[in-house]
Amino acid sequence: xxxxxxxxxxxxxxxxxxxxxxxxxxxxxxxxxxxxxxxxxxxxxxxxxxxxxxxxxxxxxxxxxxxxxxxxxxxxxxxxxxxxxxxxxxxxxxxxxxxxxxxxxxxxxxxxxxxxxxxxxxxxxxxxxxxxxxxxxxxxxxx
Numbered sequence: 001x002x003x004x005x006x007x008x009x010x011x012x013x014x015x016x017x018x019x020x021x022x023x024x025x026x027x028x029x030x031x032x033x034x035x036x037x038x039x040x041x042x043x044x045x046x047x048x049x050x051x052x053x054x055x056x057x058x059x060x061x062x063x064x065x066x067x068x069x070x071x072x073x074x075x076x077x078x079x080x081x082x083x084x085x086x087x088x089x090x091x092x093x094x095x096x097x098x099x100x101x102x103x104x105x106x107x108x109x110x111x112x113x114x115x116x117x118x119x120x121x122x123x124x125x126x127x128x129x130x131x132x133x134x135x136x137x138x139x140x141x142x143x
Contacts, residue, residue, distance in 0.1 A: 015109035016110065016118045019059040020141060024120055026112065027140020029054060031133045032122075035091055038132060040067040046116050055117070063123040069100065070107030070121030070130075076100075078116060081107030082131060084105025106130030108138055 016024075021043040028041045038058040043051050050068060070081050077084060077098075084103035088095045095103050105127035110118040120137045122130040 001021070013046075014112050014115050014117050016043070016051055018051060021118070024137040024141045025052050025054045026137075028120065028122060028133045028137030029056070030140070031136030032056060035129070035132075037125045037129055037133065038124055039130065040064050041133070041137065042067040042071045042121045043110075043118060043137075044068070044071040044075055044121070045118045046075060048075045048119070057064075059124040066102060066104070066123035067106075067121040070104065070134075071101040071119040071124060072100065072121070073102045074109050074119035074121065075106035075116065078109065080109065080131075081105060081121075082127075085127070104130075106134055108134045110138055110141060 005141055024043050032039055038056045040059050040063040041054045042052055045051055059079060073081050081102060082105040084095055085105050088103045107121040110120060120134045122134040134139045
C-alpha cells in the first residue's frame with residue numbers, strides 16, 4: 001500500500017549544509033577578530049538543531065549555551081532575538097515563561113528566498129556587539 005502526503009507530492013525545502021554553516025561562522029569570526037572580541041558562534045538549521053559551533057579563546061563557559069540558545073530562539077520565534085529583548089524591556093514579562101527562549105540580542109535568522117533555513121547565535125560580548133558579529137555571518141552567506 002502506498003502512503004500519500006496531501007496531493008501525493010513531497011515538500012521540498014532549502015536547507016543549510018555544513019559548508020554553508022562554516023561560511024556563516026567564518027564571516028562572523030572575521031568580524032570578531034577585526035574588533036578583537038572573544039565570543040562563541042552557533043549556527044542551527046531551520047529546526048533549531050546545531051550544525052556548527054565555534055568558540056574563541058577566552059570566552060565564558062556560559063557563552064556556549066547562550067550562543068546556541070540565541071540561534072534556536074531566533075528560529076523558534078521566527079525573528080531576531082532583539083525583538084524578544086525589546087518586548088521584555090517594554091514590560092512583556094510573559095516572555096520569561098517561554099521555554100528555552102533567550103530574549104537577548106545576538107540571534108538572527110538566516111533566510112534564503114524568503115524561507116527561513118536556520119539561525120545564528122553569538123555570545124560573549126555586549127549584546128549589540130554579539131548582534132554585529134551575527135549580522136556579519138549572515139552577510140557573509142548572502143554574498
